[in-house]
Amino acid sequence: ALARWGQARAAARLVTPHPAPPALPPGAAASPRRFWGSYRPHIYFGMKTRSPRALVTGLMWMQQREAEARLRHTCEQGDGLSRYGWLQHDGENFGVQDIHDHGLLLRTEFVKRPGGEHGGDWSWRVTARPEGAGTQASLISLFFYVATDGQGTLQPHVEDKTRLASVTGTTEELGHFKISFLKPTAESGTAPKYASYNYLQAVSPGLHRLTDVVKSSLSNRFVFAPPGGARQRFFAVDTFRGLPGTAEQGPRSHLLLHQVTLRLPCRVEVTFESGSVAGRPGPLAGPALTEELAEHVAAFERRFEETFSLGRKGFTPAQQRFAQAALSNMLGGMGYFHGRSIVQSAHTEQPVPYPEGSLFTAVPSRSFFPRGFLWDEGFHQLLLARWDPALSREVIAHWLDLMNAEGWIPREQILDDEARAKVPPEFIVQHSENANPPTLFLALQQLLGAAPLPYLQRLFPRLRTWYDWYNTTQAGPLPYTFRWRGRDRDPELFLNPKTLTSGLDDYPRASHPSADERHLDLRCWMALASAVMGDMAERLGEPAEPYRHMQRELSDNGLLDRLHWAEHLGMFADYGNHSQAVGLEREKVRAAPGQVPPAPRLVRVVRKAPELQFVGALGYVSLFPFLLQLLRPDSPRLPRVLAALRSEQHLWTPYGLRSLSRASPLYMRRNTEHDPPYWRGPVWVNINYLAVRALHHYSGREGPHREQAVQLYRELRANLIANLYRQYAASGYLWEQYSDSTGKGQGCYPFTGWSALVVLVMAEEY
Ligand code: 6A9
Numbered sequence: 088a089l090a091r092w093g094q095a096r097a098a099a100r101l102v103t104p105h106p107a108p109p110a111l112p113p114g115a116a117a118s119p120r121r122f123w124g125s126y127r128p129h130i131y132f133g134m135k136t137r138s139p140r141a142l143v144t145g146l147m148w149m150q151q152r153e154a155e156a157r158l159r160h161t162c163e164q165g166d167g168l169s170r171y172g173w174l175q176h177d178g179e180n181f182g183v184q185d186i187h188d189h190g191l192l193l194r195t196e197f198v199k200r201p202g203g204e205h206g207g208d209w210s211w212r213v214t215a216r217p218e219g220a221g222t223q224a225s226l227i228s229l230f231f232y233v234a235t236d237g238q239g240t241l242q243p244h245v246e247d248k249t250r251l252a253s254v255t256g257t258t259e260e261l262g263h264f265k266i267s268f269l270k271p272t273a274e275s276g277t278a279p280k281y282a283s284y285n286y287l288q289a290v291s292p293g294l295h296r297l298t299d300v301v302k303s304s305l306s307n308r309f310v311f312a313p314p315g316g317a318r319q320r321f322f323a324v325d326t327f328r329g330l331p332g333t334a335e336q337g338p339r340s341h342l343l344l345h346q347v348t349l350r351l352p353c354r355v356e357v358t359f360e361s362g363s364v365a366g367r368p369g370p371l372a373g374p375a376l377t378e379e380l381a382e383h384v385a386a387f388e389r390r391f392e393e394t395f396s397l398g399r400k401g402f403t404p405a406q407q408r409f410a411q412a413a414l415s416n417m418l419g420g421m422g423y424f425h426g427r428s429i430v431q432s433a434h435t436e437q438p439v440p441y442p443e444g445s446l447f448t449a450v451p452s453r454s455f456f457p458r459g460f461l462w463d464e465g466f467h468q469l470l471l472a473r474w475d476p477a478l479s480r481e482v483i484a485h486w487l488d489l490m491n492a493e494g495w496i497p498r499e500q501i502l503d504d505e506a507r508a509k510v511p512p513e514f515i516v517q518h519s520e521n522a523n524p525p526t527l528f529l530a531l532q533q534l535l536g537a538a539p540l541p542y543l544q545r546l547f548p549r550l551r552t553w554y555d556w557y558n559t560t561q562a563g564p565l566p567y568t569f570r571w572r573g574r575d576r577d578p579e580l581f582l583n584p585k586t587l588t589s590g591l592d593d594y595p596r597a598s599h600p601s602a603d604e605r606h607l608d609l610r611c612w613m614a615l616a617s618a619v620m621g622d623m624a625e626r627l628g629e630p631a632e633p634y635r636h637m638q639r640e641l642s643d644n645g646l647l648d649r650l651h652w653a654e655h656l657g658m659f660a661d662y663g664n665h666s667q668a669v670g671l672e673r674e675k676v677r678a679a680p681g682q683v684p685p686a687p688r689l690v691r692v693v694r695k696a697p698e699l700q701f702v703g704a705l706g707y708v709s710l711f712p713f714l715l716q717l718l719r720p721d722s723p724r725l726p727r728v729l730a731a732l733r734s735e736q737h738l739w740t741p742y743g744l745r746s747l748s749r750a751s752p753l754y755m756r757r758n759t760e761h762d763p764p765y766w767r768g769p770v771w772v773n774i775n776y777l778a779v780r781a782l783h784h785y786s787g788r789e790g791p792h793r794e795q796a797v798q799l800y801r802e803l804r805a806n807l808i809a810n811l812y813r814q815y816a817a818s819g820y821l822w823e824q825y826s827d828s829t830g831k832g833q834g835c836y837p838f839t840g841w842s843a844l845v846v847l848v849m850a851e852e853y
Contacts, residue, residue, distance in 0.1 A: 095434075097432070097433075098432065098435045100491065100492045101430060101434065101435060101439070101493070101519050102439060102441055102491065103442075103491060105490040105494070106492065107548035110483075110484035110487045111484040111488055111545075115481065115484075116445060116447065117138065117260050119205065119207060121179060122136050122137055122206030122260070123136055123199060123359075124137070124179070124421070124423070125182055125419055125421075126422050126447075128419070128420040128450050129161050129454075129457035129509065130145050130146075130162065131146065131160065131161075131162055131186060132184065132186075133146060134197065134209065135423065136206060136258075136260060137423045137447060138260050140237035140238045140239075141236050141423070141425075142233065142234075142258050142264075143233070143234050143235075144231070144232065144233045144266070144357075144359070146229065146230065146231055146232075147159060147160040147232070147301060148188075148215075148228060148229050149227070149230070150188070150190070150191055150227055151225070151226040151227060151228060151319065151321040151322065151348065152225070156305075156307075156322045162457070164835065164836065168186065168187060168188050168189075169819055170185070170818075170820060171184065171185065171188075171837070172185070172412060172419070173412065173416050173418070174411065174415060175384060175411055175412075176415035176416070176418045176419040177383065177387050177390070178418035178421065178474065178475055178478055179199070180198065180201075181196075181197065181380070182196065182415065183195075183196045183380075183384070187819070190218055190219050190225070191215060191217065191218060191227065192217075192218040194213070194215075195211070195212075196211065196212045196213075197209055198210055198371065198379050198380055198383060200371055200379070202364040202365075203361045203362075203364040203365070204363045205361050205362075206261070206361065207364060208361055208364055209358075209371075210370075210372055211356060212354065212355075212376060213229060213354065213357075214353075215229070215353050215354070216352035223351070225350070226348060226349070226350055226351075227351055227353075228321065228347065229347050230345070230346045231268055231344070231345045232345070233254050234294060234343075235258070235340055235341045236293070236339065236340055238258055239256060239257060239341075240256050240341075241254050241341050242255050243286065243288060245286060249284045249285055250345075251268060251286035251343060251344070252267065252268060253265055253266060253268065254343050261361065262363055263361075264359060265359075267358045268345040268347070269356045269357065269358065269372055270282075271347055271354065271355045272355075273353065273354065274352035276374075280350075281313045283309065283348040284345070284348075285309065285324050285348070286343070287304055287324035287327060287342065287346070288327065288343055288344075289341075289342045290338030290342065291333075291340040292330070292337070293339045293340055293504045294340055294503075294504070294505050295504040295505045295507075296333070296340075297340070299330055300327065300330060301324060304328075305322045305324060306322065306323065308325070309321050309322070309348075313350075321348055323348065356372045356373070356376065358370055358372055387411075388411075391410075391411055391414070394850075395410065395473075395846060395849065395850035395852070396850060397410055397849055397850060400850075400851075405816075406808075406812055406849070409812050410845070410849055413815075413821060413843040413846050414470065414474060414846050416821070416837060417467060417470060417839050417840070417843045418471070420449055420450050420839055420840075421447065421449050421450070422448060422458070423447050425443070425444070425446075426443065426444075426502035426504075426506070427444070428517050429441070429501070429515050429516050429517070430497060430518070430519060431516050431518050432518065432519040432520065433520065438516045441497065442491075444488065445485065445488075446459050446486070446489065446502060447485045448467075448482055449468075449471065449482070449840065450840065451838060451841070452836070452839070453839075455838075456835070457506070458500055458506045458510075459486070459499070459500035460499055460523075460840075461486070461498045461500075461523040462523045462524040463841060464482065465525070465526020465527045465528070466529070466840070466844060467482075467840060467841065468482060468527070468529075468530035468534075469529060470843055470844055470846060472533050476534055476537060479534060480534060483530060483531065483534075484546065486527060487527075487549040488549075493552075493556060494553050495519045495560075497519075498521060498588065499514070499517060501515055501517075518573060521572060521587075521588045522556075522560070522561050522571065522573075522588050522609075523589075524612045525553065525554075525615075525616050526612075528616045528619040531546075531623070532619045535622055535623060540627070543626060543627055547627055547629065554616055554617075554620050557569075557616065558613070560572065561609060563606070563610075564602060564603050564604070564605065565650070567640045567641060567646060567650070568610060568650055570604045570605060570606055571588045571606050575600070581691060581758050581759055581762075582691060582757065582758050582759070583598060583753060583758065586606075589609065591608070591746075592766050593758050593764065593765050593766055594706065594746065595704035595706075595747070595751070595753045596663065596702060596704070597662075597663025597697075598666045598667075598669050598697055599664040599665065599666070600663075600664075601663060603662075603663055603664055603699055604661065604664070605651070605661060605662045606661050607651045607661050607712070610641060610650075611711040611712055611714070613637070613641055614638060614717055617634050617635075617637035617638035618634075621634035644717075644718065644719055644724075647712055648724070650662070653701035655701075656701060656705070658705050659708075659709045659712055659724070659728070660709060661701070661702040661708060662699070662700070662701050663700075664697045664698065665698070665699075665700055665702045666694075667695070667703055668693065668695035669694070670691070670692050670694070671692075671757070671759070672690060672691075673689060674688045674690045675687070688760070703751070704751055705738070705748035705750070706738065706745075706746050706747035707771075709728075709731070710774075710778065712724070713725070714781050715777070715781075716781050719790075720788035720789065720793070721790045721791060725790075726791075729799060731748070732744060732778070733799060736749055737750060740770060740828075740830075741830065742770050742806060742807070742810040742826075742827065742830035743772070743775040743803065743807045743825065744770065744778055744803070745827035746769055746770070746771055746774070749768075753767055755767055755768040765824075768827050769826060770826070771825075772807070772841050772845060773841035775807055779800065779803050779848050779853070780853040782796050782799050782803060783851070783853050784853070807845060808845060808848060810825060810830045811825075811842065812845075814830065814831065814832045818832055818836070820836040820837045821836070821837055822834060822836050822837075822838050822842060823835045
């Protein structure tokens with residue numbers, strides 16, 4: 088009975104929020120400055136409020152071609168757009184985005200105008216023009232919508248039977264508001280333009296079904312018939328008849344949608360006016376909007392140069408635009424999510440819902456991973472903290488407020504139905520044994536100096552629990568060692584069981600997971616965490632000695648040597664139960680008599696029994712004592728590390744450092760037949776950023792390897808910048824990772840998470 092009681096208590100703690108007062112002060116999310124924003128990164132263009140049950144607005148479009156009519160809404164790689172993304176975005180008041188969609192160029196712009204008590208006004212401008220040959224004057228539909236998410240009311244105001252001219256409404260936090268869909272004009276914004284209008288009023292079980300609601304309402308019975316012009320049939324929203332199979336769910340969202348159909352080129356503006364703004368000088372549209380946009384562009388460019396000095400450093404205008412786009416896409420990729428993760432621990436039989444929470448965060452990729460990832464976020468904030476430290480502080484506070492009573496923060500934040508709609512079921516549940524690198528400490532290290540004391544005070548109790556959580560749950564077999572929990576369970580099925588928690592997924596570790604493992608990267612992360620905790624405690628007048636003690640032990644170069652230096656391999660390494668002689672082979676399958684044999688699987692064969700030893704896998708993990716600057720500048724290991732880094736047989740490529748040595752037996756090897764190499768060769772920008780930063784550090788320290796560090800710093804920095812710029816110019820995107828043999832972007836796109844750290848490399852901000 089006692090055991091069962093213990094079990095129940097532990098299960099309860101899994102879903103009990105951390106008891107400290109929230110790191111984010113009450114009401115902060117609803118503060119007017121950042122209440123409205125482009126916080127829907129998974130759609131091409133839209134805005135919402137930072138509210139648990141937000142009002143959302145968005146754009147869909149469709150090129151009305153005879154052969155195919157495709158509705159665009161959520162960012163999908165399958166749409167095959169040649170490029171899209173923010174050219175400029177200041178993270179708060181303004182953004183400009185270009186979307187290139189098969190012969191169509193859409194420019195989407197927004198401007199916010201502060202005022203009143205509920206986030207002020209904003210305006211949109213969408214300009215559409217043909218691009219390339221053979222697309223002149225083709226017919227396009229723009230769909231502007233507004234939808235509620237569980238609260239609020241909307242009233243349509245319809246003119247001439249089919250034109251939704253405006254929507255008025257209220258929500259809890261917005262009070263009264265009015266959204267106006269202005270009449271379209273020619274591209275330059277003056278001459279009115281002929282258009283057909285349709286509108287839709289519908290309900291949806293949630294925001295995740297909005298595309299389906301609109302698609303299911305489309306009919307091509309409509310005819311575009313300009314006076315004296317050619318007639319053309321087109322698709323438009325018709326009557327909404329409900330979504331199949333959703334009747335019993337009840338509507339959570341009310342949708343009002345304005346469709347305008349017209350010939351290219353054209354321009355349409357939308358204004359949002361808050362009821363609490365008094366004495367508005369006039370609508371923020373037409374010439375007034377043009378003027379404010381121009382002011383924002385000029386201010387953005389000034390601030391960008393003041394922050395990153397790329398002009399002063401001699402980058403060309405095209406390179407500067409590239410860097411502006413990289414930063415802008417990280418800012419424009421910020422989202423606000425609200426809901427519950429689905430979690431599980433050793434003490435729960437079934438996955439259970441985590442407490443409800445909100446997350447304001449950047450995302451790795453708008454198309455593929457439009458949600459928060461814990462260790463990605465620490466890297467994101469290295470860039471954002473330079474642009475807007477207050478914004479970064481808010482993001483970090485949001486993340487820490489997702490901590491449970493144990494000190495755990497779920498690694499991947501899949502909070503609402505919109506997020507869940509993008510994730511295969513097997514990846515949804517988050518396990519509370521699982522960590523992820525505590526990179527928020529990287530960002531905090533940078534923010535610490537200028538952060539207001541009350542902010543640090545609110546963070547500290549949570550950080551303390553977080554830090555203790557790593558020390559207790561991820562402890563290694565010996566004092567001052569660490570071990571990632573949650574490696575793949577079924578080692579027979581993988582060439583090398585993965586360690587998703589480390590963030591380096593399939594990077595080779597001990598072939599046979601066991602409690603004897605010591606993981607070098609985690610140990611180095613904890614050295615960093617200890618140092619930042621120590622600094623923070625000192626600033627707050629809290630006892631710092633326990634953190635300083637850990638910091639000393641974890642950065643003691645002698646102890647590091649004893650635990651992780653593999654002399655015969657000539658590198659720092661993990662330690663564990665390991666066999667280097669493993670391979671994947673086709674399973675021999677015997678068919679039952681008279682039956683077709685099942686398809687053979689690849690299974691692992693171990694040709695030499697594993698034994699406790701250092702793990703030979705030269706690559707990013709081996710570099711960690713250097714990456715996190717734990718090696719002393721006069722360390723006798725430093726020249727060995729630098730040699731491996733500079734060797735083309737090992738890690739050096741013209742495009743940056745590859746993740747795993749070319750000489751490593753698992754270099755570019757698949758893990759299973761369905762699982763291609765990921766962190767086994769390609770160039771990843773987050774680790775390259777740390778490498779450039781470390782080289783910069785060692786270039787500035789007296790020591791026998793200083794000159795070499797200076798040289799390597801210049802080369803690696805130049806290689807990274809040149810390749811990312813080249814790939815962006817050629818493909819239109821920043822990518823998740825880059826091929827170590829050709830430099831080509833690969834994996835998902837656009838990926839303006841940590842790949843955008845190239846801006847800091849250009850700026851030499853470390
Ligand atoms: C899969 C597929 C529509 C993998 O950038 C986020 C993470 C990193 O934290 C990690 O270090 N990425 C890296 O190894 C992407 C992980 C995506 C997992 C979800 C679902 C969705 O298909």
